[in-house]
Amino acid sequence: MKKIVTPFEQVSKNTRLLIVLGWLAAVLGTWFVSSMGERHLFPSPKQVFQGLAELYNEGLVVHIGSSLLLCFSAIIIAIIISLVFSYLSTVPLFKPIAKTLSRLRYLPLTGITFYLAILISDARAMQVWVLVVFMSTYLTTSLLSMVNSIPQEEFDHARSLGCNRWEVLWEVVIKGRIDYVIDVIRQNLAIVWMMLVTVESILVAAGGLGFLIKNSDKFMNHGRIIALQIVILAVGLCIDFVLDYLRKAFFRYSKI
Amino acid sequence: MNYNKENTLLYVENLSVAYGDKTIIKDINFVEKDVIRDGQVTGQVIAIVGRSGTGKSTLFRALTGLVKPSSGKVLIADTKTGEGNDAKEVHEGDIGFVDQKYTLFRNKTVYQALMFALRKKEMSDEAKDKQIMTYLKDWGLEQAKDQYPCELSGGQRQRTAIIEQIFCSGHYMVLDEPFSGLDVGNIEDVKNAFKLITSSHEFNTIIYSTHDIDLAVELADSIYVIGYPEVEGKRMPYGSIVKHIDMKELDLAWKDFGLGHLEVVKQIKQVMLQS
Numbered sequence: 161m162k163k164i165v166t167p168f169e170q171v172s173k174n175t176r177l178l179i180v181l182g183w184l185a186a187v188l189g190t191w192f193v194s195s196m197g198e199r200h201l202f203p204s205p206k207q208v209f210q211g212l213a214e215l216y217n218e219g220l221v222v223h224i225g226s227s228l229l230l231c232f233s234a235i236i237i238a239i240i241i242s243l244v245f246s247y248l249s250t251v252p253l254f255k256p257i258a259k260t261l262s263r264l265r266y267l268p269l270t271g272i273t274f275y276l277a278i279l280i281s282d283a284r285a286m287q288v289w290v291l292v293v294f295m296s297t298y299l300t301t302s303l304l305s306m307v308n309s310i311p312q313e314e315f316d317h318a319r320s321l322g323c324n325r326w327e328v329l330w331e332v333v334i335k336g337r338i339d340y341v342i343d344v345i346r347q348n349l350a351i352v353w354m355m356l357v358t359v360e361s362i363l364v365a366a367g368g369l370g371f372l373i374k375n376s377d378k379f380m381n382h383g384r385i386i387a388l389q390i391v392i393l394a395v396g397l398c399i400d401f402v403l404d405y406l407r408k409a410f411f412r413y414s415k416i
Numbered sequence: 417m418n419y420n421k422e423n424t425l426l427y428v429e430n431l432s433v434a435y436g437d438k439t440i441i442k443d444i445n446f447v448e449k450d451v452i453r454d455g456q457v458t459g460q461v462i463a464i465v466g467r468s469g470t471g472k473s474t475l476f477r478a479l480t481g482l483v484k485p486s487s488g489k490v491l492i493a494d495t496k497t498g499e500g501n502d503a504k505e506v507h508e509g510d511i512g513f514v515d516q517k518y519t520l521f522r523n524k525t526v527y528q529a530l531m532f533a534l535r536k537k538e539m540s541d542e543a544k545d546k547q548i549m550t551y552l553k554d555w556g557l558e559q560a561k562d563q564y565p566c567e568l569s570g571g572q573r574q575r576t577a578i579i580e581q582i583f584c585s586g587h588y589m590v591l592d593e594p595f596s597g598l599d600v601g602n603i604e605d606v607k608n609a610f611k612l613i614t615s616s617h618e619f620n621t622i623i624y625s626t627h628d629i630d631l632a633v634e635l636a637d638s639i640y641v642i643g644y645p646e647v648e649g650k651r652m653p654y655g656s657i658v659k660h661i662d663m664k665e666l667d668l669a670w671k672d673f674g675l676g677h678l679e680v681v682k683q684i685k686q687v688m689l690q691s
Contacts, residue, residue, distance in 0.1 A: 311519075313517055313519040316477070316482050316515065317513075317515070317519040317520070317521070317577075318521075319508045319509065320482065320508065320509060320511075320513035321509065321533055321580065321581075321584045322508075322509030322585075323509075331532075332521075335523055336522055338523075339523075411523070413522055413564035413565070413566050413567075
């Protein structure tokens, strides 16, 4: 018992499972207790299940699909833009552009939305491009950091094998770090997923989880809001798991 | 032991490397010639020893063309012309380089890495495959053929890195501290690797650095000590060659480690401590 409260102590697999189950029971217990009575801050588990059933009947799956489609469309464009600038950052001429793109992450989203609204009239395209602009800055930051952290020895090794500079870029940075790119996407996905819901709720286009939250919020349906939060968290965790699984499955050498 | 010196294989003249205002190495001069011994193929083994921070790694980067010298030049024998003493300036890729960490492509298996090293050779794929498999067998790497660097032991990584460079570069190979962090078994492996390389071609030349002076004296036929030189009574802040020991002239090269070798070890240690 003393072990589980001692820093850096190793515990068995069963003990780890018991700790997790204990915490889960504590969370559920707190939820049940805090949602009892006439007035309460959180909706009761029953209200949440009711909200989930209502959402399902109203086409929750279609909305999840819409959100995922928006997420993937944006992430594909954003990753292409970020990769091009990050790889080109190894060329002195393009380095300032990549660094500037990375620093644009400090720009407020509202300002970006304003200018995009002038350029784009379609709401769905607007959602995609708001996300693309926002994500590209974060992805470029992470990818630049990935490129900069490649040890000099790896470049020297490729050069000593007669690779010209473009071959070094291809072999060491592009081919040699594909698994890192997947991990960068995975790490940035949490921000993207959070932004996606916000973007969907601000710019109403083709439904989506953000749209559902906004609607539920309007009618103060707390059960639905919490049910949606749980769904969003679960879908986000699933995407994270799938990306991590793909990285490990396709890149045996990847030990990130 | 009888030997002759013939063609110049490595010619380093007034080599200096500076990063910005800081001079790392300066006025490095040395010449290494092809050593011929009757009845056997004898490659050259050159050891560079010196205390940490004296510029050994920088010298190696300059020798392999990975860093451009601030002044001076490095010439190697141009063996492709067939003429005896033709020389060419060194460029990256001319001299193989194995660093302290035995760096390999992290995304290539041993076989893929060796195939990549052979990519510029004018050979059929079958011939390349045959060559790779022969080397893997000779160097005890058959079982590791399909493994990635992260799945290899230190010794396996090192052997792979050496074969890669043998396949890709010509007759020269630079190894930066090839014995650091290896256990006795791996050290024997590297010694055997040296023998394999030097016995396979007259021009094959190994240049390596080590902090183990005993190993330098045991394996090398030419030893250079790098330290901070003294000019007009003042210690300089850059590295340069402060002593050269020709083990061939001392009749200690290619012999088992003995009392003579111990005397050289003592001398080298003294020079290192003084510079």
